[in-house]
Amino acid sequence: xxxxxxxxxxxxxxxxxxxxxxxxxxxxxxxxxxxxxxxxxxxxxxxxxxxxxxxxxxxxxxxxxxxxxxxxxxxxxxxxxxxxxxxxxxxxxxxxxxxxxxxxxxxxxxxxxxxxxxxxxxxxxxxxxxxxxxxxxxxxxxxxxxxxxxxxxxxxxxxxxxxxxxxxxxxxxxxxxxxxxxxxxxxxxxxxxxxxxxxxxxxxxxxxxxxxxxxxxxxxxxxxxxxxxxxxxxxxxxxxxxxxxxxxxxxxxxxxxxxxxxxxxxxxxxxxxxxxxxxxxxxxxxxxxxxxxxxxxxxxxxxxxxxxxxxxxxxxxxxxxxxxxxxxxxxxxxxxxxxxxxxxxxxxxxxxxxxxxxxxxxxxxxxxxxxxxxxxxxxxxxxxxxxxxxxxxxxxxxxxxxxxxxxxxxxxxxxxxxxxxxxxxxxxxxxxxxxxxxxxxxxxxxxxxxxxxxxxxxxxxxxxxxxxx
Amino acid sequence: xxxxxxxxxxxxxxxxxxxxxxxxxxxxxxxxxxxxxxxxxxxxxxxxxxxxxxxxxxxxxxxxxxxxxxxxxxxxxxxxxxxxxxxxxxxxxxxxxxxxxxxxxxxxxxxxxxxxxxxxxxxxxxxxxxxxxxxxxxxxxxxxxxxxxxxxxxxxxxxxxxxxxxxxxxxxxxxxxxxxxxxxxxxxxxxxxxxxxxxxxxxxxxxxxxxxxxxxxxxxxxxxxxxxxxxxxxxxxxxxxxxxxxxxxxxxxxxxxxxxxxxxxxxxxxxxxxxxxxxxxxxxxxxxxxxxxxxxxxxxxxxxxxxxxxxxxxxxxxxxxxxxxxxxxxxxxxxxxxxxxxxxxxxxxxxxxxxxxxxxxxxxxxxxxxxxxxxxxxxxxxxxxxxxxxxxxxxxxxxxxxxxxxxxxxxxxxxxxxxxxxxxxxxxxxxxxxxxxxxxxxxxxxxxxxxxxxxxxxxxxxxxxxxxx
Numbered sequence: 001x002x003x004x005x006x007x008x009x010x011x012x013x014x015x016x017x018x019x020x021x022x023x024x025x026x027x028x029x030x031x032x033x034x035x036x037x038x039x040x041x042x043x044x045x046x047x048x049x050x051x052x053x054x055x056x057x058x059x060x061x062x063x064x065x066x067x068x069x070x071x072x073x074x075x076x077x078x079x080x081x082x083x084x085x086x087x088x089x090x091x092x093x094x095x096x097x098x099x100x101x102x103x104x105x106x107x108x109x110x111x112x113x114x115x116x117x118x119x120x121x122x123x124x125x126x127x128x129x130x131x132x133x134x135x136x137x138x139x140x141x142x143x144x145x146x147x148x149x150x151x152x153x154x155x156x157x158x159x160x161x162x163x164x165x166x167x168x169x170x171x172x173x174x175x176x177x178x179x180x181x182x183x184x185x186x187x188x189x190x191x192x193x194x195x196x197x198x199x200x201x202x203x204x205x206x207x208x209x210x211x212x213x214x215x216x217x218x219x220x221x222x223x224x225x226x227x228x229x230x231x232x233x234x235x236x237x238x239x240x241x242x243x244x245x246x247x248x249x250x251x252x253x254x255x256x257x258x259x260x261x262x263x264x265x266x267x268x269x270x271x272x273x274x275x276x277x278x279x280x281x282x283x284x285x286x287x288x289x290x291x292x293x294x295x296x297x298x299x300x301x302x303x304x305x306x307x308x309x310x311x312x313x314x315x316x317x318x319x320x321x322x323x324x325x326x327x328x329x330x331x332x333x334x335x336x337x338x339x340x341x342x343x344x345x346x347x348x349x350x351x352x353x354x355x356x357x358x359x360x361x362x363x364x365x366x367x368x369x370x371x372x373x374x375x376x377x378x379x380x381x382x383x384x385x386x387x388x389x390x391x392x393x394x395x396x397x398x399x400x401x402x403x404x405x406x407x408x409x410x411x412x413x414x415x416x417x418x419x420x421x422x423x424x425x426x427x428x429x430x431x432x433x434x435x436x437x438x439x440x441x442x443x444x445x446x447x448x449x450x451x452x453x454x455x456x457x458x459x460x461x462x463x464x465x466x467x468x469x
Numbered sequence: 470x471x472x473x474x475x476x477x478x479x480x481x482x483x484x485x486x487x488x489x490x491x492x493x494x495x496x497x498x499x500x501x502x503x504x505x506x507x508x509x510x511x512x513x514x515x516x517x518x519x520x521x522x523x524x525x526x527x528x529x530x531x532x533x534x535x536x537x538x539x540x541x542x543x544x545x546x547x548x549x550x551x552x553x554x555x556x557x558x559x560x561x562x563x564x565x566x567x568x569x570x571x572x573x574x575x576x577x578x579x580x581x582x583x584x585x586x587x588x589x590x591x592x593x594x595x596x597x598x599x600x601x602x603x604x605x606x607x608x609x610x611x612x613x614x615x616x617x618x619x620x621x622x623x624x625x626x627x628x629x630x631x632x633x634x635x636x637x638x639x640x641x642x643x644x645x646x647x648x649x650x651x652x653x654x655x656x657x658x659x660x661x662x663x664x665x666x667x668x669x670x671x672x673x674x675x676x677x678x679x680x681x682x683x684x685x686x687x688x689x690x691x692x693x694x695x696x697x698x699x700x701x702x703x704x705x706x707x708x709x710x711x712x713x714x715x716x717x718x719x720x721x722x723x724x725x726x727x728x729x730x731x732x733x734x735x736x737x738x739x740x741x742x743x744x745x746x747x748x749x750x751x752x753x754x755x756x757x758x759x760x761x762x763x764x765x766x767x768x769x770x771x772x773x774x775x776x777x778x779x780x781x782x783x784x785x786x787x788x789x790x791x792x793x794x795x796x797x798x799x800x801x802x803x804x805x806x807x808x809x810x811x812x813x814x815x816x817x818x819x820x821x822x823x824x825x826x827x828x829x830x831x832x833x834x835x836x837x838x839x840x841x842x843x844x845x846x847x848x849x850x851x852x853x854x855x856x857x858x859x860x861x862x863x864x865x866x867x868x869x870x871x872x873x874x875x876x877x878x879x880x881x882x883x884x885x886x887x888x889x890x891x892x893x894x895x896x897x898x899x900x901x902x903x904x905x906x907x908x909x910x911x912x913x914x915x916x917x918x919x920x921x922x923x924x925x926x927x928x929x930x931x932x933x934x935x936x937x938x
Binding site: 028030031032035036037038039040043044046047063064065066067068069070071072075087088089090091092093094095096097098104105107114117118133137138140142143144153154156 | 497499500501504505506507508509512513515516532533534535536537538539540541544556557558559560561562563564565566567573574576583586587602606607609611612613622623625
């Protein structure tokens with residue numbers, strides 16, 4: 001079992017996924033069905049994703065806030081499509097402080113309703129716009145077929161909620177979030193290429209007039225919805241009585257957006273970059289970029305390993321020194337591979353005699369003998385290559401498993417293996433309904449050349465069809 | 470109404486507090502009783518408190534993780550004192566996904582039970598110790614008399630959970646958290662002096678063998694429990710079957726700790742540093758350290774204000790440029806005072822003619838004319854003084870309202886006005902019970918000279934008595 005006893009991805013992708021999540025000590029099932037414990041290795045990666053997103057969200061002018069976990073059940077009923085979309089998934093608190101509650105409260109599945117009940121108070125004048133709010137929070141959607149990170153009853157996410165003076169401004173902001181926050185983080189930080197497009201009416205968010213989505217292809221050819229940004233029109237403004245006096249004194253309704261990404265991004269990271277030996281992390285997200293391993297219990301080895309770790313740290317690299325020589329070197333190497341640390345520096349007595357160490361790139365598994373004086377520059381140069389190379393590999397998979405087709409039957413066939421690109425005018429809502437019967441769906445509508453659709457005229461739109469998580 | 474129409478602290482402290490929370494746009498009541506919306510100004514302060522704590526927690530070796538919001542009701546019952554302590558405050562979910570649940574789940578009031586159910590799996594060998602875990606999360610305790618930040622049904626906090634090989638190590642770690650994380654943040658970052666001591670048996674955490682606490686005096690002389698660190702002994706290890714094989718192969722139970730501080734710290738910040746004009750923020754916690762105000766609509770003013778803001782930013786200061794000249798200068802000044810921004814730089818046409826601006830220190834309300842070339846050094850020098858001066862002021866209040874007494878009656882009298890320090894051997898559990906009838910309590914037991922009690926022999930202990938939030 002060369003692959004550290006993992007099931008191979010090709011043999012059983014879902015089982016491989018579970019084994020990586022467990023083996024890399026990223027997460028476990030919680031005691032209540034569908035809930036999840038995120039262990040330190042998984043959480044440290046999430047913290048880095050969070051930090052990347054948070055800085056970009058703030059750069060758009062949004063401010064963080066926090067709204068309550070508990071929402072009166074009646075709030076959900078105010079927006080008709082919204083309640084229809086979320087009712088089947090709600091967790092309901094009926095007792096508090098030892099008594100039955102007069103009105104049951106729901107545990108937030110998303111916060112549009114409670115946020116907008118406050119926007120109604122905070123938005124009075126055109127000077128109060130745009131109002132740009134984000135929150136980091138846990139949300140709950142009762143999940144019958146849970147899978148760690150991908151679909152859990154409770155998950156962690158950020159949800160943005162904004163109000164603008166015009167539809168054009170709301171759309172521009174919702175696209176800015178998609179492009180400058182989500183796509184920038186997914187591509188530049190997570191090294192995951194994504195398709196960006198509009199959801200069809202069938203697939204869009206309950207209560208939105210337009211939903212923009214970023215979709216990525218996982219290692220098994222299936223799609224994962226990575227994040228969405230919704231134009232809500234004036235639906236919630238009407239439902240929650242949000243209005244403001246314009247510059248000329250007239251009462252106006254604001255145009256709104258909401259947008260979110262969640263801890264499922266960690267699932268994407270595993271399923272896009274993982275291989276038969278475990279996780280492969282882009283350095284930007286790795287809790288440790290380099291692990292310096294003392295191969296065995298030896299004074300010279302300990303000294304050299306410590307010195308290399310210090311030198312790398314001084315060069316600004318996040319380093320872990322692994323001197324647990326009482327545990328076998330093979331066992332430790334397999335564990336670090338599983339955890340996806342981008343670079344291992346193996347310090348052994350034989351190499352040291354020749355004034356060198358072994359540098360191992362996790363993503364290629366290539367080993368190189370490197371002279372002691374060269375360890376820092378060679379390691380930092382290698383680290384700089386990992387992200388782009390992982391991204392190129394994922395982009396090649398995406399391109400290789402995407403087919404342009406012209407007929408619904410072909411779309412079904414191609415969508416089973418990867419993504420099918422089919423003109424929307426040849427598919428349409430009826431074709432879309434047929435896909436559903438085959439466990440396929442339209443992941444998004446793109447422009448004819450893969451760019452964003454300029455408007456709602458869908459004549460030229462191309463539907464991206466695939467199976468999805 | 471010189472004080473921006475706030476109630477004065479001396480007249481009605483609770484009302485003043487509410488008005489500051491609302492006027493500084495820090496928080497509002499949520500729609501479900503006892504819940505809270507933390508608005509951007511309040512949340513940005515909390516983010517800075519969080520960052521200060523998080524860095525110090527990680528420096529002790531603890532790692533962040535995340536455990537589920539929902540806990541099976543049966544878990545709570547495993548530790549007898551713990552369930553007794555928390556049962557009256559629980560929120561219970563009885564329905565999920567449209568169905569009644571087979572076993573109701575509680576919304577976590579704290580996570581000892583679920584964390585320890587996982588520690589039982591993760592701790593097998595002495596090599597797995599110490600296990601040092603922290604989580605940032607929301608928790609719920611049904612609250613009948615809620616008050617924003619101080620006592621809310623849902624609040625934000627961090628909770629640490631650790632397991633150690635010996636009682637001495639557990640105690641050392643629990644005290645290290647108190648000293649190097651909590652007290653360091655409270656004093657050095659929040660500028661709030663605290664007393665550190667042990668809780669009496671009556672006041673300690675449900676399930677702990679020792680609870681260490683940091684207590685501060687608010688502006689009205691009442692005490693606020695700022696944070697606690699508990700030694701849990703082997704109580705939870707027994708309740709959750711946590712054991713490990715020692716170096717010599719014997720099965721051992723670990724010794725545990727748990728510790729937490731919450732968003733109530735924001736309430737303390739207001740009640741310690743606030744004055745009749747609103748909040749006063751130590752620069753380390755201020756979302757904006759300086760606001761540069763254009764006094765009126767004037768081209769020269771706009772240019773000078775912009776240049777000053779740029780210069781301050783270049784010097785590493787967090788600056789907001791307030792050029793909303795369509796709103797009256799007086800209104801804006803009152804708002805920035807309410808929000809507690811440490812320094813205002815007022816740029817007006819008359820001052821500019823003389824080559825100067827007006828620099829206002831929020832904490833003293835002192836105004837100084839400063840030459841343009843001196844604005845950056847004078848402002849940064851002023852910022853450096855704010856934290857220490859706020860802390861000195863709070864320390865003077867604490868000293869001035871603390872009395873050493875020898876009898877229970879005196880303790881009751883002094884405790885009504887501030888803190889009474891009374892020898893524990895003269896008070897004892899019976900005296901403590903009498904205090905409760907007078908809405909007083911023993912906030913902590915200190916050593917005779919105000920230091921930490923060395924051991925559990927309480928002969929020399931001094932009880933600090935006060936009213937509390």
